[in-house]
Amino acid sequence: MTPGTFDTGKSHRKIAGETRRIKVIRTLTRKSWVHSAAKLVISHMERRGGTPYQIDAIRSFADDFKHAYLKEKPCIYTSAFVPNELIYGLGGVPFLPEAASGFAASFGFARESLAACESLWYSPDLCSFHRAGVGASVLELAPRPAAVVVSSHLCDGGKRSLYQISRYHDCPFYILDVPYTNSVQSLDRLAKQIGKVARGLEHEVPGLSKAHMDEAIANSNAARSHYLRLCNLRANIPSPWRGREALSYVVLFLWSWGSPWLTKFYQALANHAADVIQSGEYPVRNERFRLAWSNLKPYYSPRLFDYLEDECEVSIAFEEFSYMYWDPLDARDPYVSLAKKIMSNPGWGPIERRLEVVNRIIREFSIDGVVQFAQWGCRQYNGATSVLSDYLRKKGIPFLNLDGDGVDARNSGEAQSLTRLGAFLELMESRDIRNSR
Amino acid sequence: MKAGSYVMGIDVGSSVTKGVLLLDGQILSNFMLPTGTDLDATAGECVRRLLSDRGLTQKDILYTVSTGYGRTQVKEADRTITEITCHGRGAKALVPRAELVIDIGGQDSKVIRLDEDGMVADFVMNDKCAAGTGRFLEVMAERLGMSLLDFGRMWKTARKPASISSTCTVFAESEVISLLSRGIAPDEIIRGLCDAVADRLLGMVHRVGLVPDVVMTGGVSKNEGVRLSLEKKLSLKVVVPDASQFAGAYGAAIIGHELAMRN
């Protein structure tokens, strides 16, 4: 399954970004006492009355990371839109370098990861979520992969950079070649590919077996129903949850379907949202506007959200990435179900599908304006900006294309972003004043 | 306390700080000074000058709105508004038929489309890089040993524009040097530079949609060469009001006046 024979593996070149603290973290992540200590800290947080959904999220990652770093379970790297039920169902743990880049940026390690990646000749115009992911992997900040599984749909940089990672670590690489058009035949073709990848993984990676598939599918479906409840609650005015948090927890939405922790997380989060609505203690009390947010956010600085949510009292009511787009999975036919899930991603196929979701979000979440965070180097989302902006203009919904970078702070100016956001809110306000006259 | 309602608009731009004083909604005076490094002090100085010129004190001022890159640094401000909204409002007040506003300052360029009521309908701003803005033109003028004030005259004498492919300050500087060493006439280089700036704006203009009544604001609007290149490329006339560099501060003051009247 590994295309090409040319050896693109480890280079003789010294990699940039090898700082002292990187070496320390690399060493610590491989120590079992560190993971035991993390477990104790989480229990302590729980006893001290920490917020349940936050604890569940930490626990979810702590659990996966422990298995992956201590090699208790095979760690399989996947690209952002691979259904990870497949990995949990085989008894492995997924690791998403792109999503982990968000972590790296939040904890201030993005610089080293980006430098490492660039020193290997990756172009700086590649999306920084990939660059930091590759960097974290070659610096071995991330656990080592036993195999890599990518899908060809949506993000183009993902499959290529993950292919390089598989060569670097000399491990098997699998690609799901997702058909563009939705038909019975294409679904069948994709389901067969998923089955083939599962068999390949079972065969090539010791410790993987599809014995866990039923459980992973059941976990995914259970998490899905709690998630739908959460979505219903998020339609409440004012918003019961902060958009900045939602954009952070998008990582779980990409990562953890099939994990038992995701069910607990969404259940706790839905309960939290219900409590907020009940108590009236909304995070943005006097909500002036409700925004829909497209693509991700800067993970290295909260400034934009301090401004939006705290200073301007504007909520991000829902994110395009958070829209639930698939039907419940069928454990009797897991590969067909997962193929359907992949094929129903609204970002894939004709642009009308994406517009339809944006339209539903506008209606279901009473949206006043749409912000697209135009991630530097993202062909997938930025390529459709003119279509999206024309569509929203016709509907009379204000739209802002906000250039920025989620991981690489060098690619945008905070002052400029604040000016654009500010002007956008002023535009909405002036329309509002006029409409109320 | 003096009679009438005095209102101030202070625009702390990245290069120049501008202030406008209104009396009952009409411009009474204006003042500008380089922004420098101490935004706080510069804004304070601008306020002081506006007041002292008219024998006023801070107590006489009903309302102050600050705008521009350093808008949050103005201690005297009752409210901050972005320069996009302020340039839109200021341009509309200076040229009532304005539909599209192009503001080019020291480090940013913005294109603003106004609706029938003169409110911002849509806008775009240059990306992080300050290519093709005022600072770019200053560096080029320096390299050519010319004054920015000569750009209009030189533009007109040039037989054709030299081809400048970059609006990046660093690359364009070396391009200019290489053109000079190849014996290309300075006026052609200047016209080429103005065309390069206009080309960059063109993309922004079409993003928000070109509408006929175009007004230029910001300091670079005073650069006749840039205006001529823009007019040629847009195939229409671009209006530059006298107080174009004060449009942001004026817009801020107008909004201040409205807010003061509402309160």
Ligand SMILES: Nc1ncnc2c1ncn2[C@@H]1O[C@H](COP(=O)(O)OP(=O)(O)OP(=O)(O)O)[C@@H](O)[C@H]1O
């Ligand atoms: N008469 C003139 N001819 C040509 N250029 C001029 C003239 N007067 C000012 N400029 C240019 O205008 C720029 C300053 O304009 P302006 O005051 O609008 O900028 P700013 O508001 O400080 O910047 P920004 O809006 O980017 O933060 C300077 O780069 C200056 O070189």
Ligand code: SF4
């Ligand atoms: S932001 Fe765009 S390029 Fe980057 S990972 Fe996401 S889809 Fe891919």
Ligand SMILES: [Mg+2]
């Ligand atoms: Mg300005």
